[in-house]
Amino acid sequence: MGFLKTNSNELRMFECNDKKMEEVLGSDKIKELLEHKEYKEEIVMHEYKGVIFPLDTIKPSVLQALETWEARPEDVFVVSYAKAGTTWIQEVVSAIANGGDLEKLNKSHTFFRVPFIEATFFAGLDVCSCLLVESHLPGHLLPPDVFKKKARIVYVTRNPKDMCVSYYYFHIMNPTLPTPKSWNEFFDDFYSGKIMYGPWWEHFLFYWNLRHEPNVLFVKFEDMKMDLKAVVERVSKFMGYTISDDVINGIVDHCSFASMKKNPMTNPDGLFDQAHKKLDQQKKGNASKEGVTLVEPKQEKISFMRKGKVGDWRNHFTVAQNEAFDAFVHEKLAGSGLSFDF
Numbered sequence: 001m002g003f004l005k006t007n008s009n010e011l012r013m014f015e016c017n018d019k020k021m022e023e024v025l026g027s028d029k030i031k032e033l034l035e036h037k038e039y040k041e042e043i044v045m046h047e048y049k050g051v052i053f054p055l056d057t058i059k060p061s062v063l064q065a066l067e068t069w070e071a072r073p074e075d076v077f078v079v080s081y082a083k084a085g086t087t088w089i090q091e092v093v094s095a096i097a098n099g100g101d102l103e104k105l106n107k108s109h110t111f112f113r114v115p116f117i118e119a120t121f122f123a124g125l126d127v128c129s130c131l132l133v134e135s136h137l138p139g140h141l142l143p144p145d146v147f148k149k150k151a152r153i154v155y156v157t158r159n160p161k162d163m164c165v166s167y168y169y170f171h172i173m174n175p176t177l178p179t180p181k182s183w184n185e186f187f188d189d190f191y192s193g194k195i196m197y198g199p200w201w202e203h204f205l206f207y208w209n210l211r212h213e214p215n216v217l218f219v220k221f222e223d224m225k226m227d228l229k230a231v232v233e234r235v236s237k238f239m240g241y242t243i244s245d246d247v248i249n250g251i252v253d254h255c256s257f258a259s260m261k262k263n264p265m266t267n268p269d270g271l272f273d274q275a276h277k278k279l280d281q282q283k284k285g286n287a288s289k290e291g292v293t294l295v296e297p298k299q300e301k302i303s304f305m306r307k308g309k310v311g312d313w314r315n316h317f318t319v320a321q322n323e324a325f326d327a328f329v330h331e332k333l334a335g336s337g338l339s340f341d342f
């Protein structure tokens with residue numbers, strides 16, 4: 001099944017994740033995968049089973065391979081729609097799995113400790129040997145074996161207005177995604193689900209409807225903002241860990257917005273910077289063919305760890321957009337019991 005090797009229970013989480021980000025970026029496997037790529041002006045999107053993805057970074061072949069991914073009950077899948085606070089809960093999950101050992105955590109980037117299964121970028125890593133993985137895939141595209149084997153799923157979600165704003169800036173700063181022409185255009189695309197990962201309300205509802213399953217934990221960004229300690233306790237209980245209060249407090253501190261922003265092993269900006277630098281060198285004609293080759297760097301310098309707040313949508317939504325969005329959310333989530341703090 002190509003790059004997705006069969007799981008082996010002998011392989012444990014850190015065997016594949018303990019490499020430093022730089023080593024992985026320069027590794028032969030990644031080089032092989034990416035060196036054929038040339039600079040492209042345009043980002044090509046494709047549709048897979050009703051969902052839109054960027055062709056270079058989330059390939060149909062990878063999505064297809066995931067259909068036969070073998071899961072284990074002890075695996076933990078961090079699942080979310082993009083911009084829900086995935087990196088945040090990833091770090092919480094990883095910190096719990098490592099008993100709050102900060103030294104160990106800070107040896108490699110969270111993106112490599114909890115790899116993103118559908119991203120081509122990770123295609124050279126033996127992600128199947130990891131016990132902790134991340135995915136933004138909607139329910140119908142997540143490997144079916146995850147549900148069959150009842151692997152653990154920590155699903156994080158966020159009020160879709162803030163998610164829309166965060167996604168807008170992510171499209172501006174991420175060289176692998178199309179740059180929105182305007183906020184209004186992006187709003188329309190997000191509203192209608194014509195965007196990478198598709199309709200967000202369907203994504204939410206699929207996992208919301210599984211929330212009572214013992215292998216599923218449903219977490220909201222707004223709850224993490226309100227009381228991170230309570231969420232860390234819930235997640236550790238769900239993952240079957242008994243952790244002392246001191247360790248929990250250490251994890252809460254390590255996972256604060258300020259700590260994660262200043263820590264290069266939790267803030268993904270370094271990854272994007274590195275990709276930008278490579279491209280710059282390549283355009284000047286003096287680049288080695290090593291490492292990652294991505295597309296044109298974006299002009300604006302926006303941090304991945306942007307604001308980390310609830311309610312930033314108020315600085316972006318017009319009154320008309322807000323009214324339309326409220327009505328839409330109301331209609332889509334009606335009768336589900338799912339609600340959000342905006």
Ligand code: A3P
Pocket residue numbers: 080081082083084085086087088162165166167169255256257258260304305306307308309312
């Ligand atoms: P903003 O763009 O609103 O700042 P994801 O990891 O799913 O892509 O989500 C990214 C969003 O989560 C960004 O939101 C980012 O700032 C926020 N985030 C990441 N870590 C956080 C933390 N420790 N505390 C609060 N927000 C965090």
